[in-house]
Amino acid sequence: MTPELGQLALILAMLLALAQGVLPLVGAWRGNRVLMAVARPAAAGQAVFVAIAFGLLTWAFLRFDFSVQYVADNSNLALPWYYRIAAVWGAHEGSMLLWVMILNVWTVALAAFSRQLPEAFLARVLGVLGIVAVGFLAFIVFTSNPFARLLPMPADGGDLNPVLQDPGMTFHPPVLYMGYVGFSVAFAFSIAALLGGALEQAWVRWARPWTNAAWAFLTCGIVAGSWWAYAELGWGGWWFWDPVENASFMPWLVGVALIHAQAVTEKRGSLRAWTILLSIFAFSLSLLGTFLVRSGVLTSVHAFASDPRRGLYILAFLVIVIGGSLLLYALRAPKVAGGKAFSLLSRETVILIANLMFTVAAAMVLLGTLFPLIGDALHLGKISVGPPYFGFLFPLLMLPVVLLLPFGPFLRWGKSEPAPLKSVLVRVAIAAVACAIVAAFFVDGQAKAIAGVAAAVWCGVGTLLYVYKRWREMPRGRRYPAEMAGMLLAHFGVGVFLIGVLLTESLSVTRDVRMAPGDTQTIGAYSFRFDGVHATRGPNWHAEQGTVTVLKEGKTIDVMHPQKRTYPRGQVQTESAIDPGVTRDLYVALGEPMDPNNLEGAWALRLYAKPFVRWIWGGGLFMMLGGFVAGADKRFRAKRAATAATAAQPSQTVAERRA
Amino acid sequence: MSRMLPCWSAPVRDRGASRSRTNALLQMLFALFLAFPGIAAAQAIDPLPFKDHAQEVRFQNLTRQLRCLVCQNENLADSNADLARDLRREVFGLMQQGKSDDEIKQYLVARYSQFVLYDPPVQPSTWLLWFGPGLFLALGATVVVLTIRKRSRATRIDSRLVDNATIEQGDDW
């Protein structure tokens, strides 16, 4: 009975979303306050019903209700309860439900925290979010019902893919979706601005904290996914340029551009049309990612079944939402360049250049991801586009960004003098060259590693110089507004990330070796001694577990236990053992016995030493933190200050200083 | 989840699973016309007798640029498909014969088409791929340059800008 209730809840939620999507927009258009007032309660009601549906699906998983097809497909009696909860979003139907629920979280948060927004504007924003929700709920109800029954009910279910049975995987999708879906808020703001025609810059200020938060969640989700791929797939790689990864990376890149463009538009009034367009792009790419992943148009072996009906549905939805908003943009985007003028040497200029590079990078990723499809369409033959392509072009496009990064904060809005920039240039260049020379001795002349150190120092020192400048020049309490602190954290994160990427890529050592118990293999300063394999078991798997003792200078530093697990349905899953460290990870994966009949004998093992690999995610976390900190700036929460932002700030800070 | 999954992670050879209960992934894999030998194992760990570490590194770099035809989201270095193993041995053998990376790639392309190359060569059919981003960049850069020129010309007329700069001298953040 409960699954039917869940389905009913979904249908009710869809109807409420329809009300939320239509009535407030009509109200805002006609100036009807009653209709506008529908938005809030409709959004809340929709959220409640979606939460009920989600809860019922979770409940079905917890009590092994295999009469529900989705539950039977993705769980079984042996699956521990925490992975049964994760299984709720472990496949297509449930993950769409999660998508909608997260959209509701954003909508309700927006409705709660935006009471200061003009009534008609908020009605339009919530209306746009309602339309998006209708699309997804209808998609679930009509093509991907998670509550579909399975009769007769099987005695036991299938299994959650073992690759997903990992703590990182429980956490990765919800956070990633927080990011994807979060861009819907910036999108709704810009559509509301286009609809309202009141193209004042105020909307951008209201949108900024939401955009920053969404981007920070997306960053976190991508970091979690990268970490999961590293720890769980057992290939020691952290990024594969797989279409599914690219689908999350494109909105991230556009998100970076958007965050910076919003700053320009809010503070200087320029780039208004561009900011609106980027808001549309960021969310469109999130939707596009959903389409690419689930419609099966791309060859990527992933968890989602491809179904042309679903593909067509999503395509129609994309046409309505993206096509509609781009049409609106074509008709109503501001035609005249507004805002304050700026000279060649100004912060606006570098932000514009960075925007260009990030947008082109996103376009490049899109082109590379779609090119196999273009190849089919134009009969160019089956073409694979993979890591060598992206890995070559992406750094090229990012080079100007990295080079300009230290100067961004030092440049002034409108017009800068060259002198202070020169001194920054001299200092960061000296620091970068000096560190590169020192590094050259340690890394054996590896050009990529040296470049990594230089680039990281360039970004890191450049950022720290600005921190120092503010420390010296500004009075206490006014030194680092949250918005600026966020920027500095994120820019510093770029440096951390660069060092991680370039050192890992250039200095990692991978060895596939045959080891009999007692054998020792050496990578750098580390000796790996293989101490044999024994059987072990977990809640729903049994495994062969190797023991590898790692020694450095004769001292044992870790005993590692790589596993090869077998799950109830016969799936085999490697669990690598990782010895983490700040300057290096050691990573061991267990292969097969050289002689299948002699488990006591020699085995194939893969040993990795990965210098500074953790810095990759560390850099990502800095960026994430930067996004959250910047989004939390009090300035964004000021009451209806409209355009008087710059006027309001000094008095506020003066008050702070007194306090 | 919204991530690639290695294709060995599903029991392709599991004949016991009834079709009505198999999950989406299994349905997808069953729907494939092809079946592949030996997928049910985990990852590819394949000790080969390399001459020296330099050759091992060259082998790793080369196989990472080649696409596995069985598990099409995996490269030859990582895939544990039986065919991938055979092809790794083949690549290894060709290396021992002193073949260059390009010759080895050609060897595979002749048999399995360009699809095996993750790094598509620059040729008329891939011009759009390789030069497209440059084209975007050129177009975008033109717009950016025009914008900057227009706006910086406006600074000469817009005296407010200069005022602003002086007013915001203290903290133009």
Added chain:
Amino acid sequence: MSRSLPLFGFLLLVALFGFGIWWNTRHDPREVPSPLIDKPAPEFVLPLLDDPTQTVSKASMLGKPYLVNVFASWCIACGEEHPVLMAEGRTLGIPLVGYDYKDAPEDAKAWLARHGNPYDIVIADQPGRTAIDFGVYGAPESFLIDARGVIRYKHIGPFTPEIIERELKPLIARLKQEAP
């Protein structure tokens, strides 16, 4: 005009995606077309499954067109294809060569004994080395080779009666006319 550019770009993408959905309903996205079509078949010398002392080579097969069908006892899809070959194999009018791919000979023999043997001869490639030369990447796959030893057609995946009628038979008729 410039404000409409994003819209036009997007419509281009929509066209591409629409094409992709349509294309994937008629093509298996995993299918990799062989570069060997209309090229001479690779040289091969393989033992007979039933009698490993005897071998079959490309040279020994020259002179008349034949169909090579790659199969294996471990291959589920081959089991689906098998009844089709049992029913239609004899109607093709050309020799049907079974190519046992990466299989233990006993398993293959038992499999053929159980399901019936539609092949005129069965050759065995247990190591799978020759299959690489043919660009085989799974089973079943089928190659139509003409009298001069040129690969004229490759089918990836199981044959169905429709595909045999629509694609294979017209081509065989043509090859027979060509043959001396």
